[in-house]
Amino acid sequence: MSNLKDKLRNKYESLFSDEAKIKAFDELAEHFYFGNFSTMSKSEIELLMFSIYLEKVLDKSEKDINAYSDYELSKIFGITQRRVANMKEKKQLKYPRDYNWREVFVKQLENIRYEKDCFVVSIRDVNLFREIENCIEARGGYLDIQLNKKILKVKEEYFIDLILNVFYDKADDKEKAVEEIYKIFDKSGEFDIDLYHREKSIGQIIKESAVENFPDILSEIIGKIIPFAGESMKPLVKDVAENMQKKFKQKNARKNNKTGSKSSFSTN
Secondary structure, three states: OHHHHHHHHHHHHHHOOHHHHHHHHHHHHOOOOOOOOOOOOHHHHHHHHHHHHHHHHHHHHOOOHHHHOHHHHHHHHOOOHHHHHHHHHHHHHHOOOOOOHHHHHHHHHOOOEEEOOEEEEEOOOHHHHHHHHHHHHOOOOOOOOOOOOOEEEEEHHHHHHHHHHHHOOOHHHHHHHHHHHHHHHHHHOOOOOOOOOOOOOHHHHHHOOOOOOHHHHHHHHHHHHOOOOHHHHHHHHHHHHHHHHHHHHHHHHHHHHHHOOOOOOOOO
C-alpha cells in the first residue's frame, strides 16, 4: 500500500509545481474564505479537486488518451471507472476545457480495426465520444450506439463521410477536401459524378460504381483526407475496400443470375 501511495505522490509532484499547488489552493479558497464558508457541497468540492488534477494531466498528455483513461484515473482517485467517466462529463460542463478533440481522435484512428463490415475504433474518453457524436448528429448523421459506449462503429461505406464531417468543420475546408477527392476521381478516369449534390455516401458511390481499381482509389482518398494518420491507414483501408468490392461483385452476380442476365463482373 505504501508503494502505491509513494507512486501516486511522485506522480502528483511531477504534475504540480509549487506554483501550481498555490494556484490550486487559491481556487479552493475562493469557495470558503470570502464570506461563503460551507456554501460549497461535498460533491462540488470533489468535482473541483477532480478538475484541478485532470487539467494538469491534460496539460501534460492531452493527446495520450491512455494517460487519463477511466482505468488510470480510477487507480489514482480510488474510485470506480464508472464514477470517473461520470465526473469527466460533469467537469467538462462545469469547468470546460477548450481542447483540440480532433487531434485526439486522430491518435485513436491509429488503432482502428475492421470487423463485420464496419470500421471499429476504441474511444476511451467519454468527452471525446460526445464531441464526435455531436459533430456527426449536428450534420444530420447518427451513430449506432453500442452496449459498450467506448466503441465507435461505422459502416464501411460511410467512413469517408464521417471523416469529412469530423475533420472538416468549416465549409471551405470540406470543399477543399472534396476537391481532393475529385482529383483522385479525375486521375482514375472512371467517374462522372457530382459529390456536392448526392443522395448516397461517397463510399457507396465508389462501391457501386463497378470500378476495378476501387481499393486503390479508396485508400488514396483516405490517405489524402485524414490529417496525419491517413497514410498509415491506407493498407487497412485497401484491404477493406477489396473486401467491399468482392461482396458487391458477388451480390451483383446473384442478382443477375436471378434475372437470367449475365453479370458484368467476374466473381473470381
